[in-house]
Amino acid sequence: MVIVQTDDFDAAKLTAQLRQQTAGQAGALVTFTGYVRDYAEGHGTQTLFLEHYPGMCEREIGDICQQATERWNVPEPVVVHRVGELHNSEQIVYVGVASAHRGDAFRACEFIIDALKTRAPFWKRETLASGERFWVQQRESDAEKTAQWQSEGPAS
Amino acid sequence: MSGTAINVLYFAQVAELTGTRIESWPLDKPVSGADWLAQLEARYPQLAPAQRLKLAVNQFHVKPSAVINPGDEVAVFEPVTGG
Numbered sequence: 001m002v003i004v005q006t007d008d009f010d011a012a013k014l015t016a017q018l019r020q021q022t023a024g025q026a027g028a029l030v031t032f033t034g035y036v037r038d039y040a041e042g043h044g045t046q047t048l049f050l051e052h053y054p055g056m057c058e059r060e061i062g063d064i065c066q067q068a069t070e071r072w073n074v075p076e077p078v079v080v081h082r083v084g085e086l087h088n089s090e091q092i093v094y095v096g097v098a099s100a101h102r103g104d105a106f107r108a109c110e111f112i113i114d115a116l117k118t119r120a121p122f123w124k125r126e127t128l129a130s131g132e133r134f135w136v137q138q139r140e141s142d143a144e145k146t147a148q149w150q151s152e153g154p155a156s
Numbered sequence: 157m158s159g160t161a162i163n164v165l166y167f168a169q170v171a172e173l174t175g176t177r178i179e180s181w182p183l184d185k186p187v188s189g190a191d192w193l194a195q196l197e198a199r200y201p202q203l204a205p206a207q208r209l210k211l212a213v214n215q216f217h218v219k220p221s222a223v224i225n226p227g228d229e230v231a232v233f234e235p236v237t238g239g
Binding site (some may be wrong): 050053056059060113117120121122124142146 | 167178215
């Protein structure tokens with residue numbers, strides 16, 4: 001399930017739904033929630049604006065989830081990502097993955113959020129408490145993580 | 157639209173620098189992504205401060221070697237920063 005929305009989401013409810021859907025099969029459930037945080041020490045983030053490419057965004061995340069299900073035993077990954085104006089400490093993204101075993105669930109969850117950061121067409125614009133406004137630049141470490149997943153080959 | 161133009165979409169900082177989010181761009185024969193990007197940068201010199209420009213064709217990420225055909229939807233943006 002992939003949802004891109006402006007509204008906030010209820011992470012506990014999403015997790016409960018995933019648990020119910022996979023009850024009996026899943027021995028493990030791993031979730032990731034991302035929040036708006038201060039851009040840097042001494043530079044408080046006032047707001048974050050998230051722009052996206054409708055259509056491509058949902059398809060790209062769907063492809064990432066599909067790749068995760070082909071690589072690990074994770075039947076129904078859930079991804080919810082917000083767009084629009086977000087304030088400090090608000091939720092941005094949720095990834096939920098259930099699996100028979102914890103290894104697959106941990107790996108698939110990390111793979112999905114890492115791939116999302118370098119492939120899903122979202123762009124963040126920060127506005128600091130000082131009023132300074134700028135578009136966030138992709139971190140090299142994020143691109144490197146995605147490259148690592150590609151070089152690690154098939155799931156063990 | 158098909159045949160003689162591409163539909164170009166600009167996102168985030170690229171949209172701010174070009175001052176537009178969508179435009180029709182005349183194109184009557186296939187062109188490589190790299191060659192088209194050179195045309196884009198010639199038309200919008202204000203894109204110079206942008207980080208590496210990326211392309212998507214028909215809503216899929218592509219490399220500069222990819223071919224753009226008349227009728228395609230072409231999106232231009234800086235590296236993505238979601239999550």
